[in-house]
Amino acid sequence: MGMAIKNLFKYLNTNCSIATLVVFRIAFGALMFFSTCRFILKGWVHSMYILPKMHFPYYGFEWVKALPPTGMYIVFSLLLISSLGILFGAFYRISSILFFLLFTYVELIDKTNYLNHYYFVSLVSFMLIFIPAAKSFSLDNKIFKRSETIEIPKFYIFILQFQLFLVYFFAGIAKINYDWLMEAQPLKIWLPAFSHYAVIGDFMEKEWVAYLFCWFGCSYDLVIGFLLFNKRTVNIAYVFVLVFHLATALFFNIGMFPYVMITITIIFFKEDLHLKIVNYLKKLFVYKVVSGSTFTINQFSKGLTIVFSLYFIIQITLPFRYLLYNGKLFWTEQGYRFSWRVMLVEKAGTAFFYVEDKETKQITEVDNKEYLTYMQEKMMATQPDMMVDYAKFLKQEFIEKGYSDPSIRAQSFVTLNGSGSQEFIDPTVDLSAESNCFLKNKEWVRSY
Amino acid sequence: MFKLNQIIRKSTAIKLGMLLVASTVLLGASCKKTKTPDDTPGDPSKVFDKQGLLVNMADNIIIPSYADFKTALENLKLSFTNFKTSGSLTDFQTVKEKLHLAYLSYQRVSLFGFGPGEDASVRFNFNVFPANVTLINSNISSGSYDLKTISNIATKGFPALDYLFYGLNQAEADQMQLFLTDAKRSKYVNDLLNEMTTILNSVIDTWNSTYRSTFINSLGTDVGSSIGFLINQINYELDYLKNAKIGIPLGLKSGGKILPENCEAYYSGQSLTYAIETLGIIENMYLGKSYSGTNGKGFDDYLDHLGIQYTDGTLYNAIKNQFMSAQAKLSVLANPLSYQIETNSQAVTTAYQELIKLLVLLKTDLPSSLGVVITYQDGDGD
16 A cells, blocks of 8 residues: 555656646636637526526535626626636636636536536636646746746646546446436436437337446446556547547537536547647747746645645545435435536426415415526425525515515425426425535435 | 556456447437438337427417417407497497407417417417506507507406406496497507407418428427427416416415406406316327317327336326316316305315326426426536
8 A cells, every 4th residue: 555655656756748738728728718608608697697586505605695797797707818818828827716716606606507517627727726737838938938847747637637537437436326227217218309310219219228328328437537547548548538428418418518528538648649739839829938948847745745635535535425314315415416426317396385474374385486597496396405595595585575484385296217206305394494504414305 | 557557458358349339329329310200100119209299289289279369369350340330239249259269269379388479479468467457548548558568568468358348347338338439449459459460470470481390390309399398388388377377366376365356367257267278278288189179199199108107107197187187176166266266265276286286297297207308508417
């Protein structure tokens, strides 16, 4: 064990070309610029952050609030600027800090919009803050007339690779469950929706196809990280990355995720390729090293070792926190987020909320559409912690309407992976008095 | 680098083989083309004929319902012209009868609030109730109004006509006289009818010229696809029936304080008939049952084909039975609904609860079983 760690450190301290980081920086900056543009152009700043009357906060981050419309658009403009800063290596440290803070801020406003790939972007941009990706082929080198760095310890590349490895591996582990492997759910539900496709359409309703996809998906996720790490298999592995993500992009409504993964996975390629790319770009943009002198970063600091050791300990344990809770994870969703559980459930629900004035005993049924956007209502109806948030919001609303100490109850029906809708939570519980404390089991969620 | 290298190398050949097979399948998936409708004529061994379902919906339900509504609206206009010429009580009664038939006919197109129906805002232009009586009267007396403005949304369409022909608290003969003596009142009715005709004609024209082909060729189940639209509208309409037509008058949204005057068609007292008609069209859309009563390809056939289960039985049967229960509980009530709410609220509540159960099945189980996506936002499958 001690030996292995020693070897690992030795490996991490070996120097290699900085080109890999430069290519990564450019790819990430360009992707983020493009995806932020797409987000704004689709009107999502408005529909996700300006339109809603309330937001669903993350536990412990209730203090994070949306800004007024102008403020939100300024935040998104700054995200565009800082992603360009990362792309061109201009004021890189400030750009990456700004991007990380703003992106994470936006994500923390409302958990309705949680996506694994947004979480991934937050993590990568956090790592970029510590990575010397702009010490070569960058505007910073020009602006500050810095020497061009040519080599860096492998550490900086490894932490990015390892993060990517974890995403795949945990996504694979999450697929080792009865529904996925034995029932081929939810693909058994999703695939027939494509029965109108030419040639393959006829297979989409076949059960064995759903099983094939499930088992392939699971093996792919579990194995691909190892194949990418291995220099002999990295090329063929990348072909699979391409095929797999392009296929998921075609079948499912998952936005930028496939393209982010396809682009970011190039970090696994051998450094020759990255060197070629950077040299080509340097020629293309007539980029000349000013001083002529070059520079090598020889090692990474103890501080960084500690920061990233802690970081990865958290990354490795967080997906398992669901073990702390009772009940079926897919049903209660306690410990579901931040654990790379992707494409695992077809879940839908309908929730009716009732407000009771404790003094007059009058009961009013809430029209959820009056307070929530379509997406918020859809997400809330299947996620118990969001019901608690909503109940607390409703309590305040109705107190303002003159209700005396209202209690908020909900009747909710949920279907999971084709189970047929069943009662989801105890309709007698005053949800506004419940807590989302992560140490507390949600006893009022019916057992599956 | 790590010792894993050796382990990986041994099993790589097997795994790569497996990956290759599976990825070929996935790669094949990228050839996205649509099939011709005749590929799968009702053969259960073949995939479900989604286009057949859409063709049935368009040609046997949607387009005929619009055509029928157009006829009903024209009849209403004609009867009003006749009445103004003759000034007879019989002709006045004919107008009221034609108004009822047109209102009933409207109930059968209200659900098609997507595509051209959405572009023309049929629902908001034709049936926002309760009518704003004060504003209607001030419009008539001033003679100056722009029906297109948002502020006039509750002064037009059927709720306004319902008020003008039934809601003046007068003997029928006196009520009739108002139209004959007050030219502004007749003009207002004409303006309302003309606006409705213009809007309806534009919707029908679009369906006939371009939209039918768009509709029947959008075979996906994502948001913005025809199946996505239909499922969404079925749920919107059911929610509207449950809330606007029953729940709100029943006082369920107002702490138990009943609001009978918020019933649809409050003045003519036809609310229940219209509510039952709405439930009927929802069921017909679900079943793919045509205007003339022929049962074609519908969502029930789709569920049946895919063999979707629900608790101990099939979802197909669960939904069918729930439609029956809801119809039965609504049918024991009588017009006017406003009176039932005041005197027999328990029975209305029972009907309401059956609608809730139906809503859960249609809003939760139906789209979830068919893989219908109902939002434009990116997802990650969770």
